[in-house]
Amino acid sequence: MEALSVQKVNKVYDKTVQALQDITFEIREGELFGLVGPDGAGKSTLFNILTTLLLPDSGEIRILGMDLINDYKLVRQEIGYLPGTFSLYPDLSVKENLDFFAVMYKSNIEENMDLIRPIWRQIEPFSKRKAGKLSGGMKQKLALCCALIHRPRILFLDEPTTGVDPVSRKEFWEILQTIKTQGITVLVSTPYMDEATLCDRIALIQNGKILGIDTPQSIIQHFKGTLYTFRSADIFSLLKALEDCPLQCNYYPYGEYCHIAFYEDMETAMPQFLQFLEEQGQEHGEIKPIQPSIEDCFIEIVKMHRHE
Amino acid sequence: MNSIEVDHLTKKFGDFVAVNEISFQVREGEIFGFLGANGAGKTTAIKMMSGLLQPTSGKAIVAGYDVTTQAKLIKRNIGYMSQRFSLYNDLTVFENMQLFGTIYKIPRTELKQRIMDSLAALELTKQANLLVNSIPLGWKQKLAFATAILHKPKIVFLDEPTSGVDPIVRREFWNLIYQTASTGVTILVTTHYMDEAEYCHRISIMADGNIRLLGTPEELKQQVGVSTINDVFVEYVKH
Numbered sequence: 001m002e003a004l005s006v007q008k009v010n011k012v013y014d015k016t017v018q019a020l021q022d023i024t025f026e027i028r029e030g031e032l033f034g035l036v037g038p039d040g041a042g043k044s045t046l047f048n049i050l051t052t053l054l055l056p057d058s059g060e061i062r063i064l065g066m067d068l069i070n071d072y073k074l075v076r077q078e079i080g081y082l083p084g085t086f087s088l089y090p091d092l093s094v095k096e097n098l099d100f101f102a103v104m105y106k107s108n109i110e111e112n113m114d115l116i117r118p119i120w121r122q123i124e125p126f127s128k129r130k131a132g133k134l135s136g137g138m139k140q141k142l143a144l145c146c147a148l149i150h151r152p153r154i155l156f157l158d159e160p161t162t163g164v165d166p167v168s169r170k171e172f173w174e175i176l177q178t179i180k181t182q183g184i185t186v187l188v189s190t191p192y193m194d195e196a197t198l199c200d201r202i203a204l205i206q207n208g209k210i211l212g213i214d215t216p217q218s219i220i221q222h223f224k225g226t227l228y229t230f231r232s233a234d235i236f237s238l239l240k241a242l243e244d245c246p247l248q249c250n251y252y253p254y255g256e257y258c259h260i261a262f263y264e265d266m267e268t269a270m271p272q273f274l275q276f277l278e279e280q281g282q283e284h285g286e287i288k289p290i291q292p293s294i295e296d297c298f299i300e301i302v303k304m305h306r307h308e
Numbered sequence: 309m310n311s312i313e314v315d316h317l318t319k320k321f322g323d324f325v326a327v328n329e330i331s332f333q334v335r336e337g338e339i340f341g342f343l344g345a346n347g348a349g350k351t352t353a354i355k356m357m358s359g360l361l362q363p364t365s366g367k368a369i370v371a372g373y374d375v376t377t378q379a380k381l382i383k384r385n386i387g388y389m390s391q392r393f394s395l396y397n398d399l400t401v402f403e404n405m406q407l408f409g410t411i412y413k414i415p416r417t418e419l420k421q422r423i424m425d426s427l428a429a430l431e432l433t434k435q436a437n438l439l440v441n442s443i444p445l446g447w448k449q450k451l452a453f454a455t456a457i458l459h460k461p462k463i464v465f466l467d468e469p470t471s472g473v474d475p476i477v478r479r480e481f482w483n484l485i486y487q488t489a490s491t492g493v494t495i496l497v498t499t500h501y502m503d504e505a506e507y508c509h510r511i512s513i514m515a516d517g518n519i520r521l522l523g524t525p526e527e528l529k530q531q532v533g534v535s536t537i538n539d540v541f542v543e544y545v546k547h
Contacts, residue, residue: 037474038445038446038472038473038474038475038477039445039472039473040444040445041474135346135347136346136347137346137347159472162471162472163346163468163471163500164346164500165344165345165346165348165500165541165545166500166502166538166541166542166545167345167541167542167545167546168345168346169500170542191471191472191473191474192501193475206474235507236483236486239483252476252479253479253482253507254503255502255503255506255507255536255537256506256525256526295475298474298475299475299476302474302475302476303476
């Protein structure tokens with residue numbers, strides 16, 4: 001069964017800003033689904049609609065078999081939501097916050113403790129501390145406990161790892177994997193492309209439109225260009241030189257490397273490219289073919305949409 | 309020549325040591341990546357270096373001025389751009405730049421030309437009279453950067469300038485950073501994107517108020533024996 005079905009959802013702000021345009025996708029029960037895209041793509045608008053906080057202008061949404069708009073009161077009992085901004089009570093203690101959310105859902109902390117125990121154990125030593133005085137990572141863990149305390153069937157997480165350092169990000173994703181094993185469907189948004197590979201399926205979103213939905217592996221397989229990686233002594237001089245490259249290609253820095261995707265027959269294009277680099281006096285390391293990452297795919301898809 | 313010289317710089321809040329005797333130098337025109345875990349003390353250190361927060365002990369010379377005695381001169385000679393978008397949404401692009409230019413006492417006779425040159429370089433001339441509210445995030449970040457360097461500071465502090473920005477705009481932004489550094493401006497930048505750490509000339513990694521590692525990206529990878537800065541980071545900032 002589909003846990004969530006979103007059909008042609010549109011939302012316009014102030015009559016001019018098209019925040020969401022014909023958004024259509026489905027999430028299966030028990031799936032860890034990622035919404036991947038930059039700030040301003042429409043992710044938070046979509047989350048606010050899916051969590052019954054905002055009405056869409058048009059479209060149909062079914063959640064666990066219920067109509068999102070007509071049955072919004074029932075829907076609220078079944079979902080958990082971790083918004084993009086810290087939304088706990090800073091002047092209540094850690095324990096009081098958790099109690100509060102449990103009571104609001106007519107439950108108590110003990111009832112679903114088994115679900116949150118692995119996370120709760122990490123913040124329990126601070127249970128008397130005011131939530132406002134916690135570090136960023138701890139706040140996030142408490143917020144996750146509060147979103148889970150009524151054992152929702154679907155959990156919505158809006159950018160839980162934005163601005164979070166790589167070590168804490170890794171920890172957070174490990175927690176998400178354990179939540180998934182509890183049979184809870186998870187919709188999570190992120191601007192970090194590397195996190196996309198940790199999802200069962202992802203939707204790439206930009207400017208209110210979904211650019212593609214698939215498993216991360218399949219998105220990578222559908223990369224259209226032929227991708228190469230190489231090092232250069234001076235990457236910014238290289239990028240400048242590549243502006244004059246006569247071949248159909250797309251190039252950009254990628255960490256210490258330069259990535260270049262060709263849209264050519266490589267048998268003839270590669271010798272031409274090597275000659276071009278030589279003419280430009282560009283020193284470079286070995287030019288190796290490489291499997292694209294989700295970030296490479298996102299860049300390709302966005303550039304193609306720009307040209308359309 | 310060094311733009312930033314930090315010597316045993318320390319900040320305590322009560323019993324809590326936020327920054328613990330850190331020492332490092334940044335050269336003129338260098339792009340220095342200031343990395344660390346959340347809560348490691350980066351923001352506190354940046355506030356001290358930019359004259360916004362007095363150190364408990366230690367010394368820092370920024371753009372030739374002492375942070376403890378010449379904070380005002382430091383503020384005039386540095387630029388600052390924060391992770392959260394720092395322009396006024398209800399002013400136009402031009403008005404925002406005019407406001408910051410005036411605060412930094414750029415002569416009125418020069419200001420308009422300087423703003424127009426800056427917008428032309430960003431290819432935002434046509435957008436000069438649009439409300440900042442109405443322009444895409446990627447443009448806003450570039451505009452915030454252009455505004456932070458309008459008064460021609462010697463040093464720019466960039467605190468997570470690319471947080472949440474799409475992969476293409478992120479790269480365009482780094483291109484701007486490189487262009488600016490190539491004119492001799494010193495850049496100190498924080499980021500949680502480890503691929504961006506590779507674009508820096510040198511980086512430092514902070515944890516629990518201390519600088520744990522400092523060097524070129526290549527040096528650090530060799531020192532730790534791993535192939536990416538992400539692995540270096542994870543190795544040194546285990547919780």
